[in-house]
Amino acid sequence: MAIVEPPKPATHLGLPRLILLAWRGLWRELRSGALVTMFLALVIAVSAVTAVGFFTDRVDAGMRAQAAEFLAADGRVESPDSLLKWQQKASELGLTTTQTLEFPTVILAGEHTLLVSLKAVGAGYPLRGALTISTGAQQQKIQQEPREGHAWLAPRALALLDLKVGDSFQIGQKKFTVSATLQREPDVGNFLAQAAPRAMINLADIPATGLVTPASRVTHYLLLAVPSGVSTNVLQAFGKSLPADLSLERPENSQPAFKTAFDRAARFLGLAAMVAVLLAGAALMLAAQQYNRLQQDPAALMRAFGVQSRHILYLYTLRLVFLALLAAVPGIALGGLAQFGLSALLGSLLDFQLPPPSWLPVGFGVSIALVALLGFALPSLIRLQDTPPLRVLNRQLAAPPTAAVLLFGAGLLAIGLLVWLQARDAWLTTYVTGGMVISFAAFIGIVWLLLQALRRYPARGVARFGLARLARSPWSSAMQIAALTLGLTALLLLGVVRGDLVSTWQNQIPNDAPNFFAINIQPDQVPELTRFFQTNRIDDAGLVAMHRARWTSFNGKAVNADQLTGQAKRLAEREFNLSVMPEHLAADNKIVAGSWQPDAQDAGWSVEQGIAKTLQWQLGDRLTFVVNGAPVTAAITSIRTVDWNSMRPNFFVLGSAVLLPRQSAQFITSFFLPSPNVEQQKALLRAFPTLTLFDLNQILNEVRTLILRASQAVQYVFLFTLLAGLVVLLSAFAAGEAERIRETAVLRVLGASHRQIMNSLWFEFILIGLLSGLLASIAAGGLGALLALKLFDLPWALDWRIPLYGLAAGVLLAALFVPYLGRRVLALPPARSLRG
Template sequence: MSLAPNTAPNTRRLAWQGLVREVQNGLLTPMLLALLVAVSAVTAVGFFVDRVDGAMRAQAAQFLAADARVEAPDPLDIALETARELDLTTSQQVTFPTVVLAGEQTLLVGLKAVDDAYPLRGELQIREDGGPRTVTHGPPPGEAWVAPRARLSLGLELGDTLQVGQSELPVTAVIEREPDVGNVFSQAAPRLMIHRDDLAATELVTDTSRVEHALLLSSDANDRTARLDRLAEQLPAEYELERPENSQPAFETAFDRAARFLGLASVVAVLLAGAALVIAARHYNRIQQDTAALMRALGASSQQIGAIYRWRLLMLALAAAVPGIAIGAVTQLLLADLMTAVLDVDLPPPGLMPVALGLAVALVALFGFALPSLIQLKHTPPLRVLNQRATAPSPAASLLFAAGLIAIALLVWFQARDAALALYVLGGLAVSLGTFLIVAWLLVSALRRWPARGVARFGLARMARARWVSATQIAALALGVTAVLLLSVVRADLIEAWERQIPTNAPNVFAINIQPDEVDEMRGFLDRQGIDDAGFYPMIRGRLEASNGNAIDPDNYEGRAHRLATREFNLSTSDELAADNRVLAGTFPAEGFSVEEGIAETLGWSLGDRLTFRVDGRAISSEITSIRSVDWDSMRPNFFVIANPGLMENVAAQYITSFHLPEGSEDRQVELLRAFPTVTLFDVSRILDEVRTLIARASQAVEYVFAFTVMAGLVVLLAAFGASERQRIHDAAVLRVMGASRRMVLSALWIEFLVLGLLVGLLAAFAAMGVGSLLSAQVFDLPWRLNPWLLAWGIGAGLLLAALITPLLGWRMTRVAPAKALRS
């Protein structure tokens, strides 16, 4: 008997026949099941993460009322033309402060003139005669909408006429919420919103007016991000494309951390898939050595055997990938429906990238971990049919295995969407895996000399008999549990940090333009009202004039750096470091200037550089003597540049403070303004509400992704244990033939898995402690700390794993009659 000729059709037919036969008789079932669940888990998490990321971006887009925004003091004709060439939807608006009249009352307002397309994202909540209403447009021509504070200050009723420049407009609605709440200081005065068509009649905009032009941009196309990137590249250097995730420091922090966690969840799903497939593929390759030897004995060439197994792997990958992707898609639909019901948010449809990732995981995992042994199989000598010790290891196998690991690393890198996250996770888990293998081998070797008796002896004997097999199994399981525990510790730290980020009593009102002789009086006013202020700080206007003796040339800067180099700075002085500031380099109190790390990086400043500011018509120069980090989420007064008080002697200064007012306290704001008419209030409660909404949704997304990844991990690990099922059934049959009872076999299995679970849990706990602390500090910018509870969680996870697997595996081991098990 000989095999068919070595032709491509015959090779594919033999590969397919072998695949069907081995699936039917169960040889490939563990590997197929592990791969199926792995692809399902990775695809489902990928789909869900893709949709959650899209939902968070949609939520963030409401913060700008668009997908992106460009601002400038001059009309944005060039940007508008470029945006239209890229088929981007646009909306134009103009904002500036102005004084309006209502009868005898006057008020400084922040006027915003919008067009018919506003807002591109989000919606407005207004109150009219008929009550509250949600709309997706601004005021029509000939009408004015005002903020509640403006209505209270001017004593307006709906229908009253407002004098805006040279025109009169009736007030037809009160703005209770507008989507683009913007920068902290963009709401210095209460909002007045009109249509752009009414702007010319007011005659308020002239060549000398200080107005801000804004171009809002959006697109529903799948390549929206790519289009916006192309627009950013084509914009003049002085323009910066502002996106939702970087429009507000607190918002940016929440968005960045959530996006990184979702990337981490996807990485964990990929690693869980790898942990299961290592075990399943190793078992399959061990069994196939006898089959390969038999094929060689029947006349098959090495090339034909290699081709058969390569085709079989490709067919197996497709057989698992197609249903796995379908299962993942259905699973994420159920998960998305649950999240939508709980959070009252519509998730956008997912992209097709998770499909490609699922297929890539199937192909890379199989060819990376199974192909090395298949290279060995094609060189298996026919003598192995008679002598089981006859093997032919190939030097190329280690190289192929390394190639598989590199491919998996690239998949993890892509899925993480963050180079630092991928490096820390891969590096930490690679070190952990190597440590697991060494420690597990030493511990299993020690079991050979353990003076166990009775049932315990049978339970530990199997682990000690095949040390490398047991060590590999322990290491792979420990890696999977480490990944789950790692996700757990980072998730807990992340949500705890979010809960502390913006407490319910965080300052939501800023007050500026406080004169020096009003500080004590205003502090007393707030005390009588039971309002705690965040402290009063001097604020001095200054323009950057030179750096290290070189005059500032705005043309040498781009984007945000250009805007900073051309505008006035808000400087302050202090001898005490604020509680939400931390010195990173140098000393504080500053002998010269203390600068915030972000602006130092943007403008290229470093410790020792000499800065010159023009303040009150005179130049003030000194060196940078410290660099600080600032917690912008605290909503307390903070400054990019703080000067030594001695540098600013005899300089005119106004003061700034912030405090918290509960919802519905507009009348208290009006009372404060009447007592201090020169003070300007910034109501940032809307900004805080938007950030809290994002954090709440991000936290829920983190919880759901974590729970789903844990469940997927358990299923994958259960599937991986099926790889040793056939050998365990044979061993149980031998014990029962020798007189062991069913109860004794099960007791030995329990002892084996309890010891294995304990070892896995301990190893995983210590690894998760180290890698989790590293990730929290270096990637998520959270406090460095070790969580001792991880030790208990790790042991509990290992024992739970044993408790879940042992009954099922024990039932499958003992349900087959010994005679039948020994014949198979």
């Protein structure tokens, strides 16, 4: 009877020992280069995310700190009617209050007239923040209203009226003295300038002007502040006591244009950073698979020495955690430095100094490193614990391959978690995750099918060797080529598509776009004004009739604004501006449903797509508007999209000529005046004193500046995407390097010449490059169209050069990699290659 020795007990490793071994192994492999690709991918991912995180954190903190100044108060109530009753109630509750009044009016100064936005402010204004005025060369900040009989005018108003500090002018029935130039108001800011320049007076002067009557269209504001020692709950209680037609506006939801612009910029920057993270994740998956192959011998050796399987798993998990923490340090440091560039690009658009960043992005950067590495890399290393101990003696034995479902599921979970951490938006997470998974799966499927087809191609010579290498492991080759395609897609997006997007965005507002709007043009003035434009060579957009109307009936039923909510309710309550359908539709209007029938016998309306969606209008619906006291009813015959950036007169609703008679219309137009244009404005106002002129130059300059800075910031963040794409390319090429070295060693043993080996490598990698370049150009074109239409709301035309750039990039990558790989293959003796 044979004596069987009991199995040797498994070696037990305690946590301190595991930590020490994991750290030593990590340091050794970093020095050997085995983990360099993973390390670089993590550093880039953390840098991109923390750069955007630090910047948006500073903007959010600054906006919160300055929020009360955006309202000049802690709360504000807006109404078309007097708010005196509510001011008294707020005072009884212990709140500090003041009122302001705003409406457009005309200033008379000698022979000059000018439309201004008049703001009358009560005692104590502003309750929060400060006004900036100047009486000479120096500016000063004050917290008080103008004295009675005095006015503060914006610099543009002074220039157009030929006034200076100390001069007099008239508003309505009262004369005022210019006592200062108004540079800035806390509740307006300079982010988006006003079309009409500001004039500010004391609220007590309003009765003497005779401009405000019960029938006047003015806007009343009640400003509220919580005194020191009074609970903020008092302000909340006051807001709840307001009737349904009034609401308390808080600082956090004020300045919607300002907040929306920066929210969108921050969101896009975050998405750009997330593309870098996802590309880094693809690099991590490829690098982890290569690392798995390298670590099978050490894992088998540990198994042979009796180390428990679970301890091997703990060891590699700890190694990844240490790698994530190690990469997070330079990543966070680089992100902290990079955010200063973002602050320089976009911070100058803010009306406040950005505060120092908090430590929150640091924690977020560490989380990104851990989630990315454990989600993308750990699944490839899990099966190392099952490496057979006999691999020490038989190199053909290997660890069981990681289940494709495990890899796919873990990567999907990691992508979803990363996008959600960045965006905190469930729908956005779903879209991005679904898009990435579908794209990557499509790449793999297409490449696999092509490789299957190529296997049947009767190739000869070196082409046969190259195809054989690719077809021998079609799934592995498909994964590598798909990852390479992702990297090339990122490069094409950065180098070509992004440039086209930015150019299209910037060209939305050309340098000669109309920068003035003129309204209150009477029908009998149209011929004379047209001659004035022609004589002075002023390029105008044409004089367009405009009718003021109210929407009163929908499909035969009276419109009840109280039954609507939000934007729909506001639209139903206000007056509409209607115009007549021109004979030919302008280029900035496009029909998306119905037909254009300006002269048809069956009169109809053409409505803008956005307002149709808001008010749930459809083709065939019958709308009734009261125009000049008479009801006008017709059906909707077409729905249009409108490019509002054209700066031309455009309308939500257009009607057939038979619906809107010319006699009841006023006319409007827009036109371009080169800068400086003060004298031309004066000449126009002298010739047509009843004309009302809106200067859009400052608004256009602000918008152009925003577009320029935002596009620069996007390019800045996409540098991280470029780096991540390069790391993906490095990982994709390195993933199969060892296998190719062994295969070419076999060919050399069988008598293949150096030339034949190099030619086979050239054939293989040019084929890979062309295939990846073609797929990447298709993906980049699709992504560019998606970004243009969904994110930027811009028109998009496919650039025919993208496929050429994609194919050229693929060939260039082959040209760069093949000589390097050829030197590696031919420098090693075949015997050493086969042993290694």
